Amino acid sequence: MSGYDPALVRADFPLLGRVIHDHPIAYLDSGATSISPASVITAMSHYYENSHANVHRAVYVTAEEATATYEGARRRVGRFIGAPHPDEEVVFTKNATEAFNLFVKSWGASQLRPGDVVVLSEMEHHANIVPWFQLRDQIGIEIRFIPVSDDFRLDLSGLDELLVGAKVVSVTGMSNVLGTINPVRELADRAHAVGAILVVDAAQSVAHSVTNVVEMGADAIMFSAHKMLGPTGLGVLWVRREILSAMPPFLGGGGMIADVTLEGFTAASGVTRFEAGTPPIAEAAGLSAAVDYLEKLGMAAIADHEAQLTGHTLERLATEFAGRVRILGPSTLEKRGGVISLDVEGVHPHDLAQVLDQFGVCVRPGHHCAKPLMRRFGVVATARVSFGPYSTLGDLDALFDGLHHAVGVFG
Amino acid sequence: MSGYDPALVRADFPLLGRVIHDHPIAYLDSGATSISPASVITAMSHYYENSHANVHRAVYVTAEEATATYEGARRRVGRFIGAPHPDEEVVFTKNATEAFNLFVKSWGASQLRPGDVVVLSEMEHHANIVPWFQLRDQIGIEIRFIPVSDDFRLDLSGLDELLVGAKVVSVTGMSNVLGTINPVRELADRAHAVGAILVVDAAQSVAHSVTNVVEMGADAIMFSAHKMLGPTGLGVLWVRREILSAMPPFLGGGGMIADVTLEGFTAASGVTRFEAGTPPIAEAAGLSAAVDYLEKLGMAAIADHEAQLTGHTLERLATEFAGRVRILGPSTLEKRGGVISLDVEGVHPHDLAQVLDQFGVCVRPGHHCAKPLMRRFGVVATARVSFGPYSTLGDLDALFDGLHHAVGVFG
């Protein structure tokens, strides 16, 4: 971790200057949304103050700048995830959820036939479940779930049977509840071996480790700008060119057409066919700046830093709360990221989060949009701690102060 | 126009400080996207710097603030358009186009049967055409178009026949090409008389005159934040409560569910069922500030101001370019807004816009996402001038300087 100074990083994030209930804020909810460095906020203000114009269709200077900003962001984020052809593969959506819906309702609805099998996992976020259910209710596909083992891993022992008839395997790169990092490359190879494609939910992983779509072997991935230090209102869908080019449009409207008459319309070619209406231009400017910032820190360095914090937290939980706190997720650092779900005996996650708030600590209670996983482990909710590049040992001290207090009050 | 000082208004917009090719910028492209006052930009930075958190599911302070900001924006914009029940009727989307797609693919797909008639008009934006074509290709509805007369108005002489079998009439409140303001109330009454609902595309009108959904008699309206001094990445769908409550969800994912199991899902009730995934939170903060700003100026005052500029422009065109410039739209102020499409003899709109850029003047050349209308009037493109509350007579002087120059170069 030479060169990585969390205190310096922290200083780049205006929100971390806040004082909550007389405590410096300890933002430990990056799994829900990350916060932004000043450079991201400034990039968006800069657009609004200087180049606020619509894209694609005008010739005046600010409109050219807006177009360059927007298309530049497409290339920037494409390179960040190792996309071979950013201009032809990166689609901007409003969030990762829309990216899933677009893919399922365009690729899925056009390529899948009744009885085709879609393989998900029990640890998926609702964004990677509900759109498939909607498609099933419409065209009659079959959905199967890779089970999760008692040690919080995908149980691949029955995968061969699950893959019979499969046309797509869609799994998360990293669980937003367990922190588990899944063996994406292995899943890609096994999916491809039976002629299925592999879709990866990269929402939780993209800001915390190096992402390379080619090395992953993925055919499509989805993520959100707001979980990678960027703004709300922007998601990314990357689809391999060969697959994307066969996908029919999803939303209809301006910007996605080649022609419209009173009789019908023809869709544009290329990624713009999936981007109907005025796109999130300022948000794209923000995402570019976020990617710049992440790369400046270095994705490997960020991963190291967060692993250190995660290890520290797991250790302190084991020593200070043995038998009182169950961790819903792997208890060692192996193949796990900086998301730690707590189940504290006698303290409901909502109450825990409320007590922690009094210490300036931000953690998220709830089902984390993963109700099937909650049921699998017999809980209705957990309190989730999650890290970002700006997290520090000081945040952890606040967290543990609060945990001790909560156990005292409710225990 | 007592009290309305365009110079003072102009000072609120940072972008208007720009100098383009040695000219102060004359931003005359508000029909494509408006620019934002400092208060809107600051409202978003404020969110990112102070309350950047996800909404709805957390108990800590910044998350509560984010939720209050987001839900507050729903109420704010609901009141702005006279919605009787903002909390139950205002849905946030990514733009007006998504709002149309949501409505067509939720309400339309669930309520319309093969053979049902949808009545649009020849002057619609692609956003109010293509989604209906997509639905037609899926379920076999019939789409009819109210023709546009030679004087650039809806030709309602055959409306009774068009309405036979109609379940929905969907028209624009104001044309984004012609500037024509349509008789929405009359259309509402006639649609309702045959049991059809009325949908209004308010994208062009909402920032330029008073909007009241009840007085309009509308059942649903759509618009975008970015055309009303607000940010990119946010649209609004308002649907009357009785109609909204029967609509099935559109995008699936987190936040829109009541429950998810391995067998299926049940949708949440209320507007959140249409807002899957992390919503545009900063954008909602920006929209609130934009609405505050618009109301501070006063919608009636803005309408007056823009009418004055429009009248002035029509006059100068008639006196300085008689016979050389055709206006695609009404030539008087009656029932028309501040959008003026020019067809200049011998000067292609693209070239005109390019020359105007040299004078710091921003106008938009193209088909304005209204290709059927372009065909109706035998042009492939126009150069469109459009006003905002910050437009001034000085902008018009620059425009006319440029027009004279362009005619000189190309004439």
Place this chain on the structure above:
Amino acid sequence: MAGMEDLYKEIIMDHYRSPRNRGELLSPPATRTEGFNPLCGDEIVVYLIVDDGVLTDIKMTGQGCSISQASASLMSAAVKGKPLSDVRERIDTFKALMTVHEAALDGEASDAVDLRRLGELAALQGVVKFPVRIKCATLAWNTLIQGLEEISPT
């Protein structure tokens, strides 16, 4: 800024630790109504017996946070054995209590709630300072309303 003591009043902690009227009733004759909070996963089942216009018995099961559990317990104590008209009045008073905050947010005046008429329920007043927790407090009440609705539709 609201402090913890506004939320976790002694009465609330007491009802949370020793919930009243917990358990099931045979259904039928009792009605059985499920409620849940999709945002946080809290669940409740409310059993009701109404006899001659009186809510003669109420029992509840479920899981949830201290606020939702205590609110349920407080509610059961406040309505058990009461004529339905009294029960409805209690519900209205509780609702008024919980909407104070929304109204205040909107900058509108709200009818002050007479706290003395609330008895122990007044302990829930602090919840309105924590808007996200209002949904926790109202879960049991909304489920009660639904249950009564099933017994005698209005």
Place this chain on the structure above:
Amino acid sequence: MAGMEDLYKEIIMDHYRSPRNRGELLSPPATRTEGFNPLCGDEIVVYLIVDDGVLTDIKMTGQGCSISQASASLMSAAVKGKPLSDVRERIDTFKALMTVHEAALDGEASDAVDLRRLGELAALQGVVKFPVRIKCATLAWNTLIQGLEEISPT
């Protein structure tokens, strides 16, 4: 900042005002290929006759801005009567000219285009400084490529 004179060179205005090879050819024998720019509505129809490996005739109709019209006219003059190998070379050179800007945006070095080999086409060079107009300049060329593709698929 690029000025008007970079875009509206004299040669361009000349080809715009007096377009070469305008008109139609009987099809068949000529191929007829339509192209259009969905962003601005410009349209073009390119007629081609290829005889024994030589583009013996080319004619065009359509409407568009000065850049798209002039580019079409310049193109027709540059390829008419040329062997297909020469035509392809012209196309490649033109493409290289138009991508200079994209590459420069990305901060990558690009092979310099030998302007002398371009002849009159060099007048289009200024277009790259106006990225939005590149699509205007390339419309005719892309339509030509498509037409040749129909004649002898590669």
